[in-house]
Amino acid sequence: MPRPKEFIPDEALEKAMQVFWHKGYEATSMEDLLEAMDLNRGSLYDTFGDKRQLFLKVIDRYCHGFVGEKFSLLDQPGPALPTLRLFIRGMIEGGLADPQRRGCLIANSVMELSPHEKEIAGTLRQVLKLIEDTFFRVLTRAKQQGELNNGKDPRALARFLATMMQGTIVMIKAGASADAVNQTAETALTILD
């Protein structure tokens, strides 16, 4: 009996994500979102709540969709360490290829909001934990398969890789050259040897 929506919520959420990713939370106005999502105020507020709630939904989508999809590659059986290396190089290549240098929505949001928005900060911390844990699993598997030196600590390495990724994102956003970023990544990866 209700009148059907004239938009697909998930598609609208995708558009909202692009805007937040590109401009950041504060710098994104509801006007921006309405235009990008191609719907009107009432529909937006009815469907997604206010700006913060919408943003939380966007973060959730980014986490489960974008991040989850990419990182699930690491949990597939087969050689662990080479896959991990390829994954990290691919991640960096992707970041460098973006002409807008938007970096990573998670890192952007941590830097902009974590100190002030406790609820959002909690969500973001969970995502980072998820990333660390994925690295941990693949490193543990690498160790079991004899690909990783037995003296190495998978937890420490997982944290190291996660931190390194975030640092690389900062450098990419700062405008570092592809050469410098790649050299840094290769330097970091030597720690797995």
Add this chain to the structure above:
Amino acid sequence: MPRPKEFIPDEALEKAMQVFWHKGYEATSMEDLLEAMDLNRGSLYDTFGDKRQLFLKVIDRYCHGFVGEKFSLLDQPGPALPTLRLFIRGMIEGGLADPQRRGCLIANSVMELSPHEKEIAGTLRQVLKLIEDTFFRVLTRAKQQGELNNGKDPRALARFLATMMQGTIVMIKAGASADAVNQTAETALTILD
């Protein structure tokens, strides 16, 4: 003959820096700045120009004062590598000790503004280059003094350390535990062995 200013510009700039550091550029209002700097609109605009110009002055101050001061320790004669290790550990300890977890004004600004504000982005890139070059000098010195393995590349390591620092700042802002951050730092430092 003119009436003297009732405030010390440099002190006011210091206050402005604290606000920008804590809240970020967009989220800081002129109202916030007026209150913190304890002066009135006319004086602020006459002395520092508009918000962006004030921010550039703040960045400049942060770079020459805060960053310059700390990093100059690395250029002093004596043992290079141990000094570098102490420096990095001290940097991280300082970041963790800040109850507000403000991170680093440079990194914060890169993440918030670099993609959109070309002028500010240029200034920030210069500061990061300055940091990388300081690491490069100390590593080169370490190599000359036989403290660093001859096979190591000072430029690559300098970039690595700079990137690692930025990543650590992200993690600190994200609310990572001191243990995790310290473990990560120690893992990263093994690359100097």
Add this chain to the structure above:
DNA sequence: CACATATTGGAACGATCAGTCAGTAACAAG
């Protein structure tokens, strides 16, 4: 003491902010 000058305090500007709401439109069930 008075002049010249820069600072000061605050009113006011238009623009934009996030969010609200009453009125209209569209669908499905009875």
Add this chain to the structure above:
DNA sequence: CTTGTTACTGACTGATCGTTCCAATATGTG
């Protein structure tokens, strides 16, 4: 067709944004 339920529309709110402007004020010099 009527009715109930939801979605869309767009004008509107009060607050806040960065910025401008000016009269009042306070100072050091002649």
